[in-house]
Amino acid sequence: MAIAAVGLGACDRRPAPLKIDNSLTAEEIAAARLTPEVMWKMRRAGSSSLSPDGTRLLYAVTEYNMAENRGITTLWVEELATGECRALTDYASNNAAPQWSADGASVWFLSDRSGSMQVWRMKADGSQPEQITGSGNGEGIPEVEGFGVSPDGKHIWWVQTVRVAARRSADVHADLPRSKARIYDDLMARHWDYWDEGDHRHIFVAGLGDGLVTGGTDIIGADAAWDAPLAPYFDMTEIAWNHAGTMLAYTSKPLTGTAYAVSTDSDIFVYDLATGKTVNICKPLTGRKSECAGEAGEVRELPDEMPGYDKYPVWSPDDLHIAFRSMRRAGNESDKERLFVYDCRTAEMHDLTATFDYNAANVVWEDNRTLRFIAPIEATHQICRVQLPEAGAACGTSEVEVLTRGDHDINAFTMAGGRTVAEVCTISMATEFFDVAADGTLNRISEINKPVYDAVKMGEVQKRWVRTTDGKRMLTWVILPPDFDPTQKYPVLLYCQGGPQSVVSQFWSYRWNFQLMAAQGYIVVAPNRRGLPSFGQEWLDQISGDYSGQNIRDYLAAIDDVAREPWADRTRMGCVGASYGGYSVYFLAGCHEKRFKAFVSHCGIFDFDSMYGQTEELWFVNNDYGGPYWDAHNAVAQRSYANSPHKFAAKWDTPMLIITGEKDFRIPYTQSLEAFTAARVRGIPARLVEFEDEAHQVFKPQNSLVWNREFFGWLDKYVKQR
Secondary structure, eight states, X not given: OOOOOOOTTOOOOOOSOOOOOOOOOHHHHHHTOOOHHHHTTSOEEEEEEEOTTSSEEEEEEEEEETTTTEEEEEEEEEETTTTEEEESSOTTSOEEEEEEOTTSSXXXXXXXXXXXXXXXXXXXXXXXXXXXXXOSSOSSOOOOOEEEEOTTSSEEEEEEEEEOSOOBHHHHSTTOTTOOOBOOXXXXXXXXXXXXXXXXXXXXXXXXXXXXXXXXXXXXXXTOOSOSSOTTTOOGGGEEEOTTSSEEEEEEOOOOHHHHHTOOOOEEEEEETTTOOEEETTSOOTTOEETTSSSTTOOEEOOSOOOSOEEEEEEOTTSSEEEEEEOOSTTOTTSOOEEEEEETTTOOEEETTTTOOSOOEEEEESSSSEEEEEEEETTEEEEEEEEOOXXXXXXXXXXXXXXXXXXOEEEEEEEETTEEEEEEEETTEEEEEEEEOTTSOEEEOOOTTHHHHHHSOOOOEEEEEEEOXXXXXEEEEEEOOTTOOTTSXXXXXXXXXXXXXXXXXXXXXXXXXXXXXXXXXXXXXXXXOTTOSSSOHHHHHTTTTOTTSHHHHHXXXXXXXXXXXXXXXXXXXXXXXXXXXHHHHHHHHTTOTTXXXXXXXXXXXXXXXXXXXXXXXXXXXHHXXXXXXXOTTOHHHHHHHHTOGGGGGGGOOSOEEEEEETTOTTTTHHHHHHHHHHHHHTTOOEEEEEETTOOSSOOSHHHHHHHHHHHHHHHIIXXXXX
């Protein structure tokens, strides 16, 4: 392993290396079962990229120390010709976001080794690390949250927090420095898991030379009260250099207050380093036309704006085009993600997926006319290819080719030197790296968690097509316990997906893991009910404004179908879910007709009326509920509120475990408190598990073990026991 030295102008402030021991105990090996403790010993890989010549794979690995309740991320490189892997960093500091230099001789990365997260550079073998941003002692310098070096190596962009407004009372009332209030005149007071205290993420650009980068230009504007990249995920892939290193494309939503809270209108902006000017390419220039703005073959003026999400710009190799993902409808965060291409010479737009009924993500240019992207297709994620239309071709003439096939999720891929390497997972395998052949065949090239897979048994995953109540076919994954015996009867769990518009694919989760549930002796039923992607936009759209309708019937169709099997014990069935899945649990609790013996709801929506006033991104409830509760003339909205789960609590009759996070502002913990109160006042066995330092999901190692112990303890008590 390469031991990182003190960098240029840096001060080594790292603690002692975090001790990592991923070895399984003798008891764990003998049991041959996946447990929460075993799962937390798994190494988590990601952030991969091929070297420019395609011979080496750079990636990050995160590992955890349960006793210390924290993890560490290290950087690795694999020589693809030999399979040799070596660490570039040690366990004394967190390192992330590794990027190759254009010549493959160096690696740029983020590290907190100087006391705060900053940009560093090292040789490709891990030697000679040097600090690029911040000060040598890390004091009083904003942390860098993401960065990108221009292909010519002359400039760098980075993202850091900027104070642009006074929200804290100590800032508003300077003579009261010990006061603890936040003051607002408009929405959004909070987002996801943090209160708005006047801080926003901005993009800075500066030249690179010898020594530390100590200054930079805030290209968003020092007073801009919005973020780039977008909150709350701050995805750095929303920012991209052109290949000449002269322009920077990025995503932003320059709105504030209530306008921000109800809108998904983000756009693609291009910043010119030479002039310092910024252009919004999603707002039409005078006289600009596009063949793909209207129906096939129609040429008309573009509308004044593209009112939905426009995100993730990617430059073509010759810098003549910018590809990006675009949603057509305002306020719908789950609209179809179309693959748009902007012509930098003519300002024309082309929708390359007009006739392709699936989303496009992770777009990569193969050459100046060919693009690859990932699409969710029938509960899997595959790599696809499409070409720019010929000059004068009508909209919708681009044909999409699906390159890969099989029951897997391709979550990301990287291309260089004529080679493609993908990050792949399945329900039975955490992320590993696979070589993608020209014909789409996947060949595994990593063994990151081989000791775990060698030691534990995974259950069989069945692909089942269930007939719904309206006569359609619904793909449902059924995960059987290890050593499944068809002559025995097993308890059954219905899994309700969150989102609500997120696919039940071949994902591997460290929070809701199907194989972990199966390993405890349960059959898991995971339906792709109405409202989930990968089955066309009509299937996806159906759920909006109809939370209590067809998708609920889809859930019941799936569990009833499996319950008819001789190995399914219909007298021992449970129902579990989080977020929208948690809402589903609450709603089913009032109409399940004695199907289930126990429920588990994590961060679920209980009361639609109070949820509208408590949540932060109002575009979501406006789209999915149909509007606010006070809109008495809105039939869709009134139907939604009339079917809020809290109005059916009088019919609850089944034990319920309720889990929530105190820092969850998407579905605030008060929703869970309301549900817990209803259950206990009605005399129903219930338990509330409230995490004071978690938000919408549970991430911390020891909290996760608590979550799993409570989750399986509840199910074992009320479902597994005969």
